[in-house]
Amino acid sequence: MNTRDKILATAKNLILKVGYNAFSFSDISVPLGIKNAAIHYHFPGKEALGCAVIRKEHENVIKWKNEVDKLDPWQKLERFFRVYDKNMVHNRICMVGSISSDLYAVPESMRDCLHAMVVDINQWLTELLEEGRRLGTFQFHGPAEGKAAVVVTSLAAGLQIARVLGSDKFEQIKNQIKLDITPTKDDN
Amino acid sequence: MNTRDKILATAKNLILKVGYNAFSFSDISVPLGIKNAAIHYHFPGKEALGCAVIRKEHENVIKWKNEVDKLDPWQKLERFFRVYDKNMVHNRICMVGSISSDLYAVPESMRDCLHAMVVDINQWLTELLEEGRRLGTFQFHGPAEGKAAVVVTSLAAGLQIARVLGSDKFEQIKNQIKLDITPTKDDN
DNA sequence: TTTGTTACTTACCTACAAGTAAGTAAGTTT
DNA sequence: AAACTTACTTACTTGTAGGTAAGTAACAAA
Numbered sequence: 324m325n326t327r328d329k330i331l332a333t334a335k336n337l338i339l340k341v342g343y344n345a346f347s348f349s350d351i352s353v354p355l356g357i358k359n360a361a362i363h364y365h366f367p368g369k370e371a372l373g374c375a376v377i378r379k380e381h382e383n384v385i386k387w388k389n390e391v392d393k394l395d396p397w398q399k400l401e402r403f404f405r406v407y408d409k410n411m412v413h414n415r416i417c418m419v420g421s422i423s424s425d426l427y428a429v430p431e432s433m434r435d436c437l438h439a440m441v442v443d444i445n446q447w448l449t450e451l452l453e454e455g456r457r458l459g460t461f462q463f464h465g466p467a468e469g470k471a472a473v474v475v476t477s478l479a480a481g482l483q484i485a486r487v488l489g490s491d492k493f494e495q496i497k498n499q500i501k502l503d504i505t506p507t508k509d510d511n
Numbered sequence: 512m513n514t515r516d517k518i519l520a521t522a523k524n525l526i527l528k529v530g531y532n533a534f535s536f537s538d539i540s541v542p543l544g545i546k547n548a549a550i551h552y553h554f555p556g557k558e559a560l561g562c563a564v565i566r567k568e569h570e571n572v573i574k575w576k577n578e579v580d581k582l583d584p585w586q587k588l589e590r591f592f593r594v595y596d597k598n599m600v601h602n603r604i605c606m607v608g609s610i611s612s613d614l615y616a617v618p619e620s621m622r623d624c625l626h627a628m629v630v631d632i633n634q635w636l637t638e639l640l641e642e643g644r645r646l647g648t649f650q651f652h653g654p655a656e657g658k659a660a661v662v663v664t665s666l667a668a669g670l671q672i673a674r675v676l677g678s679d680k681f682e683q684i685k686n687q688i689k690l691d692i693t694p695t696k697d698d699n
Numbered sequence: 700t701t702t703g704t705t706a707c708t709t710a711c712c713t714a715c716a717a718g719t720a721a722g723t724a725a726g727t728t729t
Numbered sequence: 730a731a732a733c734t735t736a737c738t739t740a741c742t743t744g745t746a747g748g749t750a751a752g753t754a755a756c757a758a759a
Contacts (some may be wrong), residue, residue, distance in 0.1 A: 360708065365706090441675045445624075467685065476669050492660055546737075557718090
């Protein structure tokens with residue numbers, strides 16, 4: 324792993340742990356054993372670094388979508404949960420939750436990067452729920468778009484609230500999400 | 512309204528809009544037409560101010576709970592939604608979402624204040640859902656605690672994601688929450 | 700071999716944040 | 730009237746943040 328990628332990885336971790344405005348260049352340079360100015364060699368400024376982190380995360384989302392493409396709806400959902408689980412164990416929140424909660428305190432370019440990513444995630448989950456309902460794998464009322472919004476926000480804020488109430492709360496949320504889309508015998 | 516309360520109100524707004532770490536004393540003193548040091552007269556430091564804001568919010572929650580105490584479950588839920596609506600129109604997020612997403616970047620005393628408040632909200636909503644289910648007003652699967660967690664996180668992150676995708680997304684979430692607890696004809 | 704490029708470091712600058720000590724004007728108490 | 734309290738302001742200190750200009754060691758290309 325080259326220095327540039329190490330900087331990106333460290334910055335990503337910091338954004339998910341303390342937020343964009345709460346980390347400094349030293350929080351990256353000291354653990355990596357480099358100087359602050361080395362970060363400026365790879366990225367013109369903090370804003371560009373922030374954008375690069377979000378764009379890389381977005382690329383990872385796209386790769387991940389292709390990876391899980393052939394799985395069935397429940398497996399896809401479980402894989403989706405696993406993304407949040409990985410953050411949960413490190414007391415991190417998700418990128419969307421971190422940047423959007425600080426949205427009016429980050430540069431506009433970062434908002435644009437985040438927007439593109441959120442649209443993608445939202446669309447993927449909406450299609451998954453729609454497909455699952457069509458196949459009878461999932462059951463829920465109302466538009467898939469609304470259901471997708473509830474699912475993704477429960478997970479995002481689930482990571483946040485779990486910091487306060489413990490990881491059990493996050494487990495409860497995942498279980499409830501599953502219960503809420505599990506088919507029952509009624510056919511209304 | 513005295514200066515102390517004006518400082519508290521301004522600080523609360525800033526926390527909900529840009530987060531605890533992204534506002535400075537000048538963001539409070541300039542609009543109020545006072546000097547930075549005046550804030551230090553009323554509050555020893557930023558940490559104490561942050562705690563005072565959360566504690567006041569917690570007190571408001573307690574008062575609010577008493578206000579809505581006699582309403583029926585659906586009315587209580589609508590009143591709960593209204594709290595989030597009021598933040599939505601100002602592009603604010605909720606106190607719990609703001610502080611918990613920056614939790615490892617705020618002083619420990621603030622985390623303690625937030626914890627007490629989150630426990631209270633969580634308990635109130637759990638009891639509401641439990642009561643609603645007992646009365647047949649609401650219908651959902653699994654423990655009320657898990658359902659409460661899904662509802663409150665959907666609303667909290669709903670405010671966050673609505674900053675990126677627009678307020679329609681928040682409306683979708685509220686509708687979906689209602690659909691997901693509306694009784695159907697099945698009696699499994 | 701000299702020229703250029705990559706990947707940094709050294710040393711420095713500017714801005715601004717939080718915090719504080721001392722002062723002050725207005726009102727309150729004794 | 731003297732002393733004290735309230736609610737600030739003035740003026741200052743300290744720390745740190747992001748950023749930059751200039752230098753350098755290692756290696757590659759012409």
